[in-house]
Amino acid sequence: MSIRNPSLSALAALAVVLGGVSVAMIFFVAPEDADQGLSQKIFYVHVPIALTAYLCFGIGAWKAFRLLLTRGERYDLESYTGIHQGTIFGALTLVTGSIWAKASWGVWWTWSSNQLVLFLVLFLFYCAYFMLRFSVESGPRRERISAVYALFGLALIPVSFFAIRLASDFIHPTVFTREGPQMTDSMFAAFCASWAAITLLAYVMYRTELAGKRTDLNLRELREALVR
Amino acid sequence: MSAPLIRADALEKRYGTRAVLRDVSFGVEPGGVLVVTGPNGSGKTTLLRLLVGLAAPSRGSLEIAVDRRRIGFVGHESLVYRDLTALENLDLYGRLYRVGERRERIGMLLERFGLWEARRLRVSAYSRGMTQRLALCRALLHQPELVVLDEPHSALDTEGAALLDEELTTLAAAGDHTLVVATHEPGRLAALTTGRLALGVA
Amino acid sequence: MSAYLGDVAALARKDLRLELRARDTLPAMVLFVVATLVVFHFALPGGASDDAAYGLLWVALVFTALLGLGRSWVPEGESGALDGLVLATSDRSAIWLGKVLATLAFLGAAEIVALPAFALFFAPLDGPALAGVALASVGICAVGSLVSAMAAAARGREVLLPLLFLPLAIPLVVGGVGSSVSPEPATYLAFLGLYDAVFAILSWAAFEYVVTE
Numbered sequence: 001m002s003i004r005n006p007s008l009s010a011l012a013a014l015a016v017v018l019g020g021v022s023v024a025m026i027f028f029v030a031p032e033d034a035d036q037g038l039s040q041k042i043f044y045v046h047v048p049i050a051l052t053a054y055l056c057f058g059i060g061a062w063k064a065f066r067l068l069l070t071r072g073e074r075y076d077l078e079s080y081t082g083i084h085q086g087t088i089f090g091a092l093t094l095v096t097g098s099i100w101a102k103a104s105w106g107v108w109w110t111w112s113s114n115q116l117v118l119f120l121v122l123f124l125f126y127c128a129y130f131m132l133r134f135s136v137e138s139g140p141r142r143e144r145i146s147a148v149y150a151l152f153g154l155a156l157i158p159v160s161f162f163a164i165r166l167a168s169d170f171i172h173p174t175v176f177t178r179e180g181p182q183m184t185d186s187m188f189a190a191f192c193a194s195w196a197a198i199t200l201l202a203y204v205m206y207r208t209e210l211a212g213k214r215t216d217l218n219l220r221e222l223r224e225a226l227v228r
Numbered sequence: 229m230s231a232p233l234i235r236a237d238a239l240e241k242r243y244g245t246r247a248v249l250r251d252v253s254f255g256v257e258p259g260g261v262l263v264v265t266g267p268n269g270s271g272k273t274t275l276l277r278l279l280v281g282l283a284a285p286s287r288g289s290l291e292i293a294v295d296r297r298r299i300g301f302v303g304h305e306s307l308v309y310r311d312l313t314a315l316e317n318l319d320l321y322g323r324l325y326r327v328g329e330r331r332e333r334i335g336m337l338l339e340r341f342g343l344w345e346a347r348r349l350r351v352s353a354y355s356r357g358m359t360q361r362l363a364l365c366r367a368l369l370h371q372p373e374l375v376v377l378d379e380p381h382s383a384l385d386t387e388g389a390a391l392l393d394e395e396l397t398t399l400a401a402a403g404d405h406t407l408v409v410a411t412h413e414p415g416r417l418a419a420l421t422t423g424r425l426a427l428g429v430a
Numbered sequence: 431m432s433a434y435l436g437d438v439a440a441l442a443r444k445d446l447r448l449e450l451r452a453r454d455t456l457p458a459m460v461l462f463v464v465a466t467l468v469v470f471h472f473a474l475p476g477g478a479s480d481d482a483a484y485g486l487l488w489v490a491l492v493f494t495a496l497l498g499l500g501r502s503w504v505p506e507g508e509s510g511a512l513d514g515l516v517l518a519t520s521d522r523s524a525i526w527l528g529k530v531l532a533t534l535a536f537l538g539a540a541e542i543v544a545l546p547a548f549a550l551f552f553a554p555l556d557g558p559a560l561a562g563v564a565l566a567s568v569g570i571c572a573v574g575s576l577v578s579a580m581a582a583a584a585r586g587r588e589v590l591l592p593l594l595f596l597p598l599a600i601p602l603v604v605g606g607v608g609s610s611v612s613p614e615p616a617t618y619l620a621f622l623g624l625y626d627a628v629f630a631i632l633s634w635a636a637f638e639y640v641v642t643e
Contacts, residue, residue, distance in 0.1 A: 124597045284643040297518065309505055316447065
């Protein structure tokens with residue numbers, strides 16, 4: 001296995017370029033929001049990051065499902081890496097959401113944003129996933145238990161989403177909405193560019209982390225074999 | 229030559245990066261008695277857990293031509309509930325294994341292993357040797373085709389060990405039971421042994 | 431099918447028998463929930479509404495359930511009995527279902543004390559609120575039995591179990607509180623039913639993977 005991976009390097013470069021393009025589009029092409037002004041620009045980062053986090057959690061669960069189905073050892077690392085990336089992007093969602101809340105409503109945290117609350121729940125859930133992994137001895141039992149918990153996460157996302165919407169009925173009679181006016185074409189284009197850049201970035205990070213983890217594992221196996 | 233009951237080929241078991249079992253191959257004929265020997269840490273227990281299906285091999289192939297519920301297992305632990313009596317434990321396992329004429333079978337085994345008097349005592353009140361006898365009853369309850377025993381003589385007194393040897397001899401003589409025994413005293417079973425497997429430290 | 435249910439019944443009966451004998455779970459749950467309610471009296475500010483009390487009831491129920499769940503697989507761990515059950519059952523999910531029924535019996539018994547105590551100390555409970563408790567209890571035990579089996583395989587299971595369980599219990603608390611305080615409890619009861627169905631099926635299907643390699 002080689003550490004150098006030309007296709008991955010090319011993708012990383014593409015992600016950087018795309019990121020630059022989307023930043024330019026966000027600030028110079030998309031019109032400024034009439035109500036929120038400049039602070040609305042974070043929308044173009046916050047929402048794609050959140051969507052990417054969902055995607056990563058989904059990949060983690062899919063790999064977990066494959067692990068249970070086929071016993072393929074490699075899916076364990078892939079599922080773990082997917083969830084790890086999802087948690088990173090989930091934390092970024094919380095941070096960008098918090099900044100947006102401060103800019104729009106003057107508070108760092110608001111329970112009235114369902115998406116933010118959902119990410120807090122998911123963040124707690126996936127932190128527990130890491131705790132679980134770290135406290136079970138490595139081996140097939142850990143792979144399977146982690147996979148089952150990862151699948152529970154996938155079920156928890158829609159159920160929690162629904163629960164939080166229901167809860168806002170009795171917790172907050174008044175609900176803020178983020179639904180501004182319809183996006184214009186140029187806003188939509190900027191949004192898509194940003195989304196593509198962040199998804200690509202996540203993919204590059206996923207592949208890099210996976211390669212690192214695999215190298216680490218191979219190295220440890222090698223060392224084990226040499227020590228004997 | 230009949231088809232082997234157990235066929236293990238290049239078995240390997242690792243936990244994380246640590247290999248516990250490496251490149252183990254053997255076969256056992258139906259009705260055979262395989263004696264597994266090896267120093268502490270050579271993976272005897274791991275191998276037996278693979279055979280009964282409590283663990284899965286990391287590499288290599290393991291074929292066992294017996295339904296998994298027709299296997300009897302005596303492990304390091306007794307696998308019984310400490311706060312249930314011997315009778316309650318065996319009744320629970322008898323139900324799960326769907327043993328016919330459960331009551332008679334349980335009574336017979338308790339009688340044979342000298343636990344009849346203590347049948348209504350909680351296992352927590354048992355000595356180690358008595359617990360081991362109960363573990364043997366539990367393993368043989370459903371008349372398994374394949375019996376896998378992990379150092380079954382440990383904790384047994386002279387009388388208990390003699391009872392066990394007698395029982396194993398009967399099972400082996402009947403011809404329709406296959407035995408796999410991990411032991412530090414292969415001499416005890418020399419007369420029955422049809423195959424040997426010596427494990428080294430992996 | 432009837433053989434499967436026979437296994438489940440035998441396993442659940444075994445847990446009840448162990449509890450009757452050792453009495454190390456249910457009395458603790460009952461005392462804990464009553465003590466928690468008393469603590470809540472002092473934690474609630476004077477003019478707090480009944481709604482706040484209903485919220486606290488759900489906190490008390492979830493933590494009481496956690497107390498029971500934390501002990502639920504202890505007998506199986508003592509002498510490797512879980513391995514014995516894995517070898518003996520033809521369908522391993524019966525082990526899970528037996529445990530769900532047993533923990534549900536303990537939680538139900540604790541609630542038989544807790545709910546009248548709550549009504550006496552704080553506020554009355556109506557039909558929908560009770561239905562919410564019943565539905566949520568099923569979900570708590572279904573998910574909790576699986577998650578505590580996971581925690582039982584780990585180091586430091588006592589610490590791990592609440593971490594694993596609480597994020598999964600949040601929707602149950604939402605449904606439970608909603609069914610106690612909302613003027614339209616039907617939505618919340620339906621949601622609890624949905625949760626129970628989704629997570630019971632998932633736990634039932636996944637249990638085998640948690641206890642085997």
